[in-house]
Amino acid sequence: MLSHNAEPGSSELRLSVELDSDEALRLLGSVSLGRIVFTQHALPAVRPVTHVLDDGNIVIRTHDGAALTSRAQQADGRGVVVAYEADAIDPDTHLGWSVVVTGYARPVTDPHEVARYQKLLRPRLHRTMDHTVVIRPDLVTGTRLTETGGAGDVVRPRPEDPPAE
């Protein structure tokens, strides 16, 4: 879905493009840093971590493992629901993309699996990050903000956005 973001008094026109989930996951996999979002002591919590994509799952290592992996939070056996965000946004123009994944996080406990992920996750940076966590994406959303696209782009205003003056 596309929408125009035009500012009154400005000739700039920006295009906010919703990405499909395949493209969103591909972009997330193209970077190694993201932010895990979870609940800790009933408060929203967020930490930057590194990730790899493995067979469609997001694998991270963290030392906030307790909040993500405690048995108390996994009463139903499926894990805890988390959000995971990655982006590449230009600090000056603010053009770029962002992807948000929501899904269940579960600790990785199998020693072989842990060892395999440790190799994938740049171990030199994670001396004290003792918990390996896998997030299975249930909902993947993404947005790309670009300058006005080429003539071939189809532009459909989003229902919730008023038309640009």
Add this chain to the structure above:
Amino acid sequence: MLSHNAEPGSSELRLSVELDSDEALRLLGSVSLGRIVFTQHALPAVRPVTHVLDDGNIVIRTHDGAALTSRAQQADGRGVVVAYEADAIDPDTHLGWSVVVTGYARPVTDPHEVARYQKLLRPRLHRTMDHTVVIRPDLVTGTRLTETGGAGDVVRPRPEDPPAE
């Protein structure tokens, strides 16, 4: 607080430095992008937004305003608890800093206040971002990950970190 992160078999030594809240807020104010973390439909949610610091408060504009500003979520009149994260982390070396603020978010409704913040918040990028939200920091934490510091640095291992081999 400082801790060494040394990887077995690596000569690299990294220093994880906890920042005091003043320094953390200063760093957050040195960038214009961050991520607002909140609860939406009982699920963790996160969105990249732009921010300004104003008299120690974080001011953002968002079109996810409903989740942040609905009366139902503000029963106690203090607003909703959110987390706000900003970072500047090198994608290759993973050195840099990150700051996480936790506090109450409240919608800005006074027209003069809204107008003032719209000027501060690069309005050209936010045509459709109709909600202005102020976050009052209650808890500010920050971490800087650097290469091994100079000889003058005091290094104290964190109690929870085992000493490096």
